[in-house]
Amino acid sequence: MYYYFLFPALYLYFVWRLVRGIRRRGEIRSEITWLTFLTAFLMIRFVFCCLVPTISQQAAAAVLVLALLGMIGLNLGLFRRYDRWIEAQEKKE
Numbered sequence: 001m002y003y004y005f006l007f008p009a010l011y012l013y014f015v016w017r018l019v020r021g022i023r024r025r026g027e028i029r030s031e032i033t034w035l036t037f038l039t040a041f042l043m044i045r046f047v048f049c050c051l052v053p054t055i056s057q058q059a060a061a062a063v064l065v066l067a068l069l070g071m072i073g074l075n076l077g078l079f080r081r082y083d084r085w086i087e088a089q090e091k092k093e
Contacts, residue, residue, distance in 0.1 A: 011038055025086060032078050040071045 014034045021028035044067055048055060055063075 007038065007042065011035070014038070025089065028082065029079055032082070033075055036071050036074050036078070040067050 014031050018028055018031040018035065020026075021031060044064065047063075048060060
């Protein structure tokens with residue numbers, strides 16, 4: 001029961017911290033990481049529970065490994081984009 005309230009609360013908290021960090025041009029890497037992994041967890045859970053409930057353990061493990069690699073790549077890409085945005089903002093000033 002608490003699961004349904006915990007994830008939206010965590011998600012909104014990290015979105016709030018992300019928006020606050022962007023406005024202050026602060027360090028937001030942890031917020032990006034939390035949001036991408038929470039999103040991936042919710043998407044994978046939805047796929048496993050709702051769309052493919054009879055998936056084998058080997059296939060589930062392969063999907064989880066691929067999702068982890070994808071989230072790591074997405075995090076690194078978002079970090080680079082944010083760093084470039086900060087540099088562009090500093091050049092404008």
